[in-house]
Amino acid sequence: xxxxxxxxxxxxxxxxxxxxxxxxxxxxxxxxxxxxxxxxxxxxxxxxxxxxxxxxxxxxxxxxxxxxxxxxxxxxxxxxxxxxxxxxxxxxxxxxxxxxxxxxxxxxxxxxxxxxxxxxxxxxxxxxxxxxxxxxxxxxxxxxxxxxxxxxxxxxxxxxxxxxxxxxxxxxxxxxxxxxxxxxxxxxxxxxxxxxxxxxxxxxxxxxxxxxxxxxxxxxxxxxxxxxxxxxxxxxxxxxxxxxxxxxxxxxxxxxxxxxxxxxxxxxxxxxxxxxxxxxxxxxxxxxxxxxxxxxxxxxxxxxxxxxxxxxxxxxxxxxxxxxxxxxxxxxxxxxxxxxxxxxxxxxxxxxxxxxxxxxxxxxxxxxxxxxxxxxxxxxxxxxxxxxxxxxxxxxxxxxxxxxxxxxxxxxxxxxxxxxxxxxxxxxxxxxxxxxxxxxxxx
Numbered sequence: 001x002x003x004x005x006x007x008x009x010x011x012x013x014x015x016x017x018x019x020x021x022x023x024x025x026x027x028x029x030x031x032x033x034x035x036x037x038x039x040x041x042x043x044x045x046x047x048x049x050x051x052x053x054x055x056x057x058x059x060x061x062x063x064x065x066x067x068x069x070x071x072x073x074x075x076x077x078x079x080x081x082x083x084x085x086x087x088x089x090x091x092x093x094x095x096x097x098x099x100x101x102x103x104x105x106x107x108x109x110x111x112x113x114x115x116x117x118x119x120x121x122x123x124x125x126x127x128x129x130x131x132x133x134x135x136x137x138x139x140x141x142x143x144x145x146x147x148x149x150x151x152x153x154x155x156x157x158x159x160x161x162x163x164x165x166x167x168x169x170x171x172x173x174x175x176x177x178x179x180x181x182x183x184x185x186x187x188x189x190x191x192x193x194x195x196x197x198x199x200x201x202x203x204x205x206x207x208x209x210x211x212x213x214x215x216x217x218x219x220x221x222x223x224x225x226x227x228x229x230x231x232x233x234x235x236x237x238x239x240x241x242x243x244x245x246x247x248x249x250x251x252x253x254x255x256x257x258x259x260x261x262x263x264x265x266x267x268x269x270x271x272x273x274x275x276x277x278x279x280x281x282x283x284x285x286x287x288x289x290x291x292x293x294x295x296x297x298x299x300x301x302x303x304x305x306x307x308x309x310x311x312x313x314x315x316x317x318x319x320x321x322x323x324x325x326x327x328x329x330x331x332x333x334x335x336x337x338x339x340x341x342x343x344x345x346x347x348x349x350x351x352x353x354x355x356x357x358x359x360x361x362x363x364x365x366x367x368x369x370x371x372x373x374x375x376x377x378x379x380x381x382x383x384x385x386x387x388x389x390x391x392x393x394x395x396x397x398x399x400x401x402x403x404x405x406x407x408x409x410x411x412x413x414x415x416x417x418x419x420x421x422x423x424x425x426x427x428x429x430x431x432x433x434x435x436x437x438x439x440x441x442x443x
Contacts, residue, residue, distance in 0.1 A: 009033040010439045011432075012241050012251040014228050014266070017045020018061075019412050019424035020257030021216035022074060026432035027255075028220050032439055035249065036220055037241060039227035039262075043217045046384075047421075049208030050290070052376060056208045056326040057290060057319045057333050059380045061421060063087065064209070066201040067138070068422035070429065078215050080205070085325045087202040090301035094167055095364055097306045110167075118163035125157070125164075129186075130193040138194060139422040141397045145187060149394040153189040154181035171304040172196065174315045177419070178284045178386040179340040188389040191418065204323055231266055231409070238408035252439040255410045255431055259283075259384040263411055274411075277400045282393060283415070284340035286385030287347050289313070289358035290333060292376040296320060297332040303365035312342045313361035331375075336362045340388060351379040387415035410434055 013024040016038035027034045048060035064071060064084070075081055092104045094113060104110045111119045136143040157169060169181055169189075176192045177184055205211045232240035232248060240250040256263045264278035301322035305314040313336035320327040327333060336358035338346055346354050355377050363369050389397075397416055404411050412431040414424030 007035065008240075008250040009035045010252050011035075011435045012037060012249055012254045013257055014241060014254065015045065015257035015262075015413075016040075016043040016213070016217065016222050016224075017257060017424070018047055018213055018216075018421055019414055019428045020045070020255075021213055021220065021222075022425045023255055023257055023412050023428035023432045024220040025074075025216055026429045027435055030432065030436040032252075032436050034220055035251075036217075036222040037226040037228055037243070037249070038222060038224050041224050043222060043224075044210045044213040046382065047209050047213055048380070049210040050378065051208070052292060053329065055292070055329050055331065055333065057335070058204070058209055058323070058326075059288060059290060059335075059378070060382070061209055063202040063204060064212075064421055065195070066203070067195075067198060068420070068425075070139075071422045071425045074425060075212065078212075078219075080212065080215055083206045083211065084203045085206050085323075087204060087323055088321075090322055092171075093300040093303040093365060094171070095303070095305045097166075099306075099364065101365075103300065113167050114163050115161075117161045118167065121157075121160045121164040122168050126193060126197055129190040130197040133190055133194075136191075138191060139418055139420060140426050141394055141401075141417050141423075144395055144398055146395070148187035148190055149185050150391050151186050152182055152391050153184045153186050156186040156189070157181070166307055170307055171315075174304065174337070174339050175302070177388070178286060178337075178343070179388050183282075183340055183388060183390060185389050185391045185393060187394045188418075204326065206325060208326065228262075228266055231268060233268065236270075236407055238406065251408075252442050253408050253410065253435040255412055255435055257412045257428065259413065260387075260415060261384065263413070271404075271406065274400065274404045274406075277396060277403075281415070282388040282390045283384055284386040284388045285344045285347055286382040287338050287343055287349075287354050288380040288382065289336045289355050290378045290380065291336075291359065291374050292378075293332040293334065293373045294375045295332065295373060296330045297334075297366060297369075299366065303362070305361070305364060311361040311364075312338050312346060313358045314339065316362040316365050334362065334366065340386075343385070347381055347383070354379050387419050405434075408438065 010032035011027045011034045013020045013036045024034045024036045046060040094102045227244040228241050229244040230242045242248045260278045260281035267275040303316045315337040317335045319333040410431040412428045417423035417427040
């Protein structure tokens with residue numbers, strides 16, 4: 001099809017993940033016309049809910065926390081508060097260096113696991129960084145704190161005990177960031193510690209987290225299977241979007257709510273520092289495997305392996321215990337989670353190879369686990385899993401936000417603001433306000 005203008009709107013949002021949809025909704029509420037372009041055949045981005053025989057499982061974003069004020073306000077505005085279900089408090093399983101299962105039902109069990117020295121180190125870390133640490137916005141990257149940003153989590157605790165690293169630091173980062181302490185700045189760890197201390201409640205939606213995205217998609221126009229191939233420009237101003245099939249859409253403002261690699265591809269070469277930042281954005285690629293069993297399994301919802309050995313999948317979730325409201329059959333659905341840097345190598349393998357490695361690695365968490373129990377398995381490949389904040393990345397993020405303010409163009413993604421769903425909603429609403437102002441200035 002030759003290039004032709006199909007439509008003109010005030011604002012185009014590229015990407016129908018939660019950030020893109022929340023951004024578009026805010027634009028529309030402000031009185032501007034909006035269109036969301038999505039390359040895939042579904043909405044949700046990294047929020048993905050799978051359904052099989054009446055059971056549901058989250059294979060992307062796992063939760064919504066009670067501290068997410070902006071996201072919860074959006075949920076309430078959409079009339080979906082009644083769809084939220086609080087996840088039960090769960091027992092965590094840790095495998096020690098001897099391969100023995102150690103359960104943590106709370107602080108007392110964790111102190112036993114850590115020992116005297118490790119417990120003292122954990123208490124000091126919490127006091128120094130979570131309780132008495134420097135103030136910053138929990139869900140918005142706006143504050144430059146070099147002493148937090150310019151050192152890795154590993155180096156910040158280089159003198160800490162093996163128990164502190166193995167049973168506290170590494171599991172916290174596996175579960176929250178999909179990476180290891182060597183590849184994460186102290187800043188993001190401090191943020192994670194504050195999550196832990198706050199003891200926030202965890203929620204999910206009764207029909208799966210993707211239902212939030214689906215509800216938003218009912219409110220704003222979304223065009224699926226519409227892959228953007230480039231931006232239209234007039235001088236130094238962005239004026240629209242061209243699709244891979246040749247169609248063009250004109251707009252007073254364009255907002256890129258895609259992963260950084262897609263945003264880099266669409267960003268003009270003339271946007272030098274911005275394009276360079278997006279091109280070299282640190283992120284973790286993930287291979288996840290979900291095993292649907294023919295029976296329930298007793299035990300814990302979350303399991304963490306001791307980091308010695310050759311396991312790639314060092315964390316597992318039994319979703320029937322973690323989110324029982326999604327699994328009415330009660331049958332176990334086990335997921336195996338890899339982490340950076342080993343996760344990237346997994347994506348080069350076949351599904352069969354990935355699943356075999358995952359089953360081997362998580363067997364230590366579930367005594368007697370047999371391949372004969374598996375009714376179905378699914379490998380989920382997240383080429384863009386998590387943003388990974390290496391030392392110095394928070395400052396680079398702040399600089400990017402300042403430099404990316406271009407005529408007719410804005411960027412919004414949870415990755416630019418701290419990963420969480422709340423971070424994406426906050427940044428999306430800020431950028432939506434700027435887009436609306438930009439459109440008004442054109443008229």
